[in-house]
Every structure is written in structure tokens, then in C-alpha cells.
Amino acid sequence: MSQLRGPARSGPLRVWGEALAAAAAGIVAMYVVAALGLWAAGAGDLPGGGFLHVVAAAVAIAAGGSVGLTGDAGVIVQADAALDAVPLSVTLAGVLVTATVFLRPLRHRAVATGRELLARVARTAACWLVLLLVTALVARHSFRIAVGNDLADQLGTELGATPTVGFRADVPATLGFGLLWVLAVLALTFLVSRRAPLTSPLLHLQNWVRPPAFAMLTALLAYVAIGLIAGVVVLIVKGHPAETAAVILLGLPNLAWMALGIGTGGAWSGHVDKAIGLPMPQLLDDVLHTRHGRRTVDLGSLAEHDGRVWLLVAVAAVVLLGAAFTGAVRSPARLPAWRHALETALALALTLLVVGLITRIFAHYGLSLVGVGDLGGDLGGEVVLEPQLPRLVAAGAVWGLVTGFLGSLLARRVRHPGEADEAPRAA
Template identity: 55%
Template sequence: MSPTPVADRAVRRHGWGRAVAAVLAGLAAMLGVAALGLWAAGAAGLPDGAFARVVVATVVTAVGGSVELSGNAGVFAQTRAGLAVIPLSVTLVGALVIAEAFLRPLRHRAVTGAGEPARWAARIALLWLLALIGLALAARHTFAVDLRNGTLSDLTGLFGVAPTLGFTTDVPLTVLFGLLWLAEVLVLALLVSRAPPLSGRLLRFQRAARPAASAAVGLLLAYVALGAVAGVVTAATRGHAAQTFAVLLLGLPNLAWLALTLGLGATWHGRVDGPFGLPLPHVLDEVLRTPDVSTLNLRTLAEHDGRAWWLLVAAAVLVPAAAVLTAVRSPARTPAWRHALSFGAALAAAVLMICLVGRISAHYGLSVLGIGDLGGGLSGELLLRPELWPAVGLAALWGLAAGFLGGLLALPVRRRAGAGREGRTGTR
């Protein structure tokens, strides 16, 4: 069924207005979450009016943009700083809002050709391009660093050193990766959502890929939801509510999806040295706070807290549940081995994404005449990186096994559904 001329005129008439609304809604959601998270983390007290600029820089990093840190402490001092981390709470909120706004005008269609979503996406992309340029130009600032008391404070006063910290963005890279992020969000929205159905060959591909992709996305969101519940309980029972909510608002998926990969058996490597504004879970901090780079997996976590094995239990429950959901939503008479292949590929792709966006590299330091770079509150490092291909391989194995099992477990559900449909037909 093709869309009516009235519907076509309505889409053309309101296309740009809806595109503006979609982009503004996504930006507002991301800026709001970033601002609340940074405020809870205590960033509202940054000097020289830096808070608003830091909020914008956080949104830039959330869509894959490049933020570069720099410092200046005069001729007698040295500074070093670097930051590579994606605040995935901000990323996830923006992706959900923009995806919903992208799909809404298409949902009244019975069948949608490739041209209409492409034109609608192009409108959003053009406006998103302008927004990215504005964000990249606004996300730059320099402010003074408060050394408080101590030896370094005395030395900086003696030598007239006024340490400053600044950040700026690489505009071309920010635009490039921001547009790639938007394209991924829109394509995934079309692939995962049940509406709108595409036409022709795209419909066949959509029907084949949608169940596994939708189940994988649902699995990721389930881990985020469980992490949110755990975070709220922690804030209510153990104090430090502001810091806990800062973690939830800025890095909840970072921790939740890390837990998923650990439950699947993946290994990460990392190190924590010095104070950081956002607290890590206690057991994670214990494993990573060592002189050298530490190994992070279920075994090392369980050595500090036996409850870490619950991550394996969670994976053993939620991954097969997602596989059963995949099989139930797949076309009838799909063999179990095809469920295994499709869900294995989807889970492997999800873990690959987690490993790529979940990496963290942050360091900072200040030394005056060689003093201070290795100690005190003026140096620190946070590092987290995965063993990438072993993690993806383990996810593929889990997906293959769970997908095959899901295909078998879904057979009774389909039989009951088919019997119910036949019963209703016979009654009529």
C-alpha cells in the first residue's frame, strides 16, 4: 500500500519543522543529563564560568567527538593531561530521544520505501551537522587550577607559577564522528523498531535481522535498568547519594555493559592511581588500584568479593532469555541453527561495540622543579581497556549456544500460538 497524496504533502510540509524538533529534543536531553550529572559530581564550582563549557564538552564526547586537554604552568613547571572516555549515559539518552523522533513521522505508513526514510534522515543530518559545529566551537575554555595547600602550592607562589587547564575540540573530527554516530542511531532505529516496515528487498533483510538486533538492544537496556536499580539502592542505603547519581547520569552504561562482558568471561586491563571526581564501585577500585596495570575479570573480582559470581548468573539468565525472544519473534519454521547464527552475530556485535566505546584513558599531572608529578592530589591515572577479540569470540560462543537453545525453547510457544489462532478461526 502506498502513502496517500495527503500524507505525502503533510510529511513535506512539516518535515523541516519535525527535523528541527528532533535535533533540539536530542540536544536538550543530552545537555540536561550531562548538566545534572556534572552538577552532582561537583563541577558547578569550577572557576571562571567553566561549568557550561564543560557540559557542552561532555555532549561532544558523548557523540564521539574529540576533546583535547592542555595545561600551562610557566617555565618552571610541567603539566600533562589527557582524556579519552565516552559518558555513555548521555550517549544513550540522546540516541533514544533522536531515534524516537526519527521514527514517529514514519509510523503511520503501511509500507515505507527507501526514499522517504533517506530524505527524512538527510533533513535531520543537515541540522545535526550545524549543531555539531556549534557544539565543537563552544566546547573550549581555560581556567585556573586551585592548588590549595602543600608543597606545590608554596612552590608555585614562590616562582610565580599560575597553573591553568584548558580544553578544546577538533572540529573536523567532531563533525565526522558525530555524523557517523547519528547514522548508526538512525539505521539501528529502522532495524530494531517494528515500524515502519520497509518495502522490497529491504523488507526481507529487515525481517531477517530485526529479531536478533532487537533482542540484543533489549539485553543492553535490561543491564542498564538493573544497574539503575542497583545504583538507586546504593544511594539510599550507603550514602554519598550525589556522587552515586553522578555516576548514574554520566556513566551508568559504562559500568552496566562492563558487567555484561565480565559475566560472559571477558578480560579487561586497567589501573587507577590518584583521586578522581567520580567514584568507582569499591571492588572495582580495589582490583585496579595497584602499582602496575591489573587484570580485571570474574576471577580477580571474586578474589576481593565473592558476589562477583552473580555477574555470571545474570548473564546465564538474561542472555538465553534474549535468545528465546529472538526465536519467538523470528519467522515461523526458522531452524534452530539459524537462530544460533543470527543471535551469535548480534551478541558479538554488541560486545564489540561495548569494547570500543567502553575504553577509558585519563591522566593528569603537575610538577614544579620535578616535584609533585608522582604524588599528592595533583596527579592521577585511570585506564581501562579490553582484550578485544577474545571478548568478541566469547560473546559469539555464548550467542551461538543461547541462540540454538532459544530456538528449541521457542517451539512450544509457537505451537501454542498456532493452536490459539486455529481455535479462533474455527470458532468464527
């Protein structure tokens, strides 16, 4: 009866140690993944000891923070830069590790008081903010660069106007959004995991909210696992190990969850007018590469370059049906199929909405000599990728209805948690 035990009596040092362990484990995991990914992308060669600062900036962005790019080129050269892209591999590592360590002291509990849970969340959030503050203070650096023109470089040196480009974390914004980030992570942890104890008034979440939430988590993680396998195959077969490793370690969920959205009929739009160093698969670059207007990224446009993308529809069908089946098995046994279909539709629509919002990209960098025009060459470029949110939400609702209904029908022959054993047959 260990799962019915009351609150464990822990001293203040122990409970603060558990909070610090959850926060520190999450941020260390993010640093490790970010460092490996940026090293594979070539950031290890940055001058002036910039690698650690770039890693800290990546962690800050992955944790919901804000890092702004700056250009300082005096009166001779003008520079402007902007970057809005979340390295979701780093984010996912932090989410999974933080949630796992946070739940460990609670794994034998079924019910807890609201005061105890709020205290645990508050302590973990406080520890997280301290570590994120240190990260934000480290996430600042600048680099001196050449504009690619001998005359401009010579004039800049003589006049003390050698251009620099750098980045700096916005500390208040990083802490504010970072707090929302960790609170969202812990809320989702209670929403999804059966190991997380609930207060008595919230026990109904166990049967009505957790099953579809867990089903969506299963689908997202399944796509990441499939993407990881595909990435390893590409790394072995086609070479380019550094570039492939950088994509896996920095943007694997970005691409995997875009594949989910595209496979269900969703779409993104944008353009790439010149590469600026962001890791991106060749197929996506081929579709987006244009200097004028925007291109739509969906099944049709991708199939023009590689017909194998139609397999994304089959993958979506298998994964989402499996997730819906998992959610149905975890739901009450007598839940009508139409009710489960509606729940799955709502959950998948919300999931694809969030996927669209967190996979958007805007990156721009350019240099120009005043009065001469663009001298950027390889130093200038732009990448834009925006989700078509109405299309994604509609696709999620339709697929959720179908897979939710079928998953419920398939789950009828499977025993649900809490069902009583059937009476033994007479001999």
C-alpha cells in the same frame, strides 16, 4: 489499513520541523543528563562559569566528538593531561530520544521509498550538525590552578606562569565523528525498530536481521535497567547520594555493559594509580588500584574482593536467554534452531565487541616543577581500562550459540508474527 498508506504529503516546513525536532530533542536530553550528572559529581562549583562549558564538552564527547585537554604553565611548571572516556548515560539518552522522535512521523507506515528515507535522514543529520557545532564552540574553557607547593605558586605568580588546565573541542573532528554518530543511530533505528518503514528491496530485513538486532537491544537495555535498580538500592542503603547519582547519570551503561561482558567470561585490563575525579565504583577501584603494571578485571579478580560477583553469571544467563527467546519469537516460525543459534552468536559477538570499544578509558593528569620532580600530589593521577577484545568476542559467540539454540526451542510453543491461525477444531 493505515499501515499501508503511501507517503504523507508534507510541506518543506513540516518535514524540516520534524528533522529539527528529532535532533533538538536528542541533544536537549543529552544536556539534561550531562548537567545533572556533572552537578552531582561536583562540577557545579567550578570557577569562572565553567559548568556550562564542561556540560557542553561532555555532550560533545557523548555524541562522538573529540575534546582535548590542555595545560599551560609557562616555563616554571609543566602540565599534561589526556582524557578518553565516553559518558554512555548521556549517549544512551541521546540515542533513545533521537530515535523515538525521528520515528514518530513514520509510525503508521510499513513501506517507504528510498528517496524519502534518505531525505529524512539527511535533514535530521544536517540539523544535528548545526546543534553539535554550537555545542563544540561552547565546549572550551580553562582554569587557573595551584600546584600545591608554596614556592612554585609564588614563583608562578611573580613570573606570570600560573599553571592552567583546560579543554577545547576539536571542531572538525567533532563534526566529522558526530555525523557518523547520528547516521549510525538512525541506521540502527531502522535495523531494530518494527515501526521504521523499509524500502521494498530491504523488506527481508524485517524477518532475518531485525529479530537478533532487537534481541541485543533488549539485552543491553535490560542490563541498564538492572543497573539502575542496583544503583538506587546502593544510594538508599549505603548513602553517598551525590557520588552514586554521578555514576548513574554519567556512566551507568559503561558499568552495566561491562557487567554483561564480565558475566559471560569476558575481561578488561588496566590500572588506577591515583584517583582523578572520574566516578568509579569502589570494587572496580580496588581491583585496578596499582602504580605498576596492569590488573585484569574479570570474574576471578572481582570475586577476590566480593564473592557476590558470581551472580553476574546467573544474570547473564537469564537476560541473554530472555533476549534470545524474544528474538526467536520475532523470527520466522520455521527458522531452524541451529540457524537462530548462529544468528544470536554473531549478534552477541558483535555486541560485546562494540561494548568493549566504547567502554575503554584513558585519563591522565599531572603537574611537575621543572628541575624539582613530580609535585602533582592530589593533582596527578591516571586511570586506564582497556577491553580484551578477543576474549569478549569469543565469550559472546559461545553464549550466543547456547542461548540462541535454547531460546529457539522455547519459542516453538509461542505464536510468531505472521503465522496463520490454526484451523478451528470440529465440534
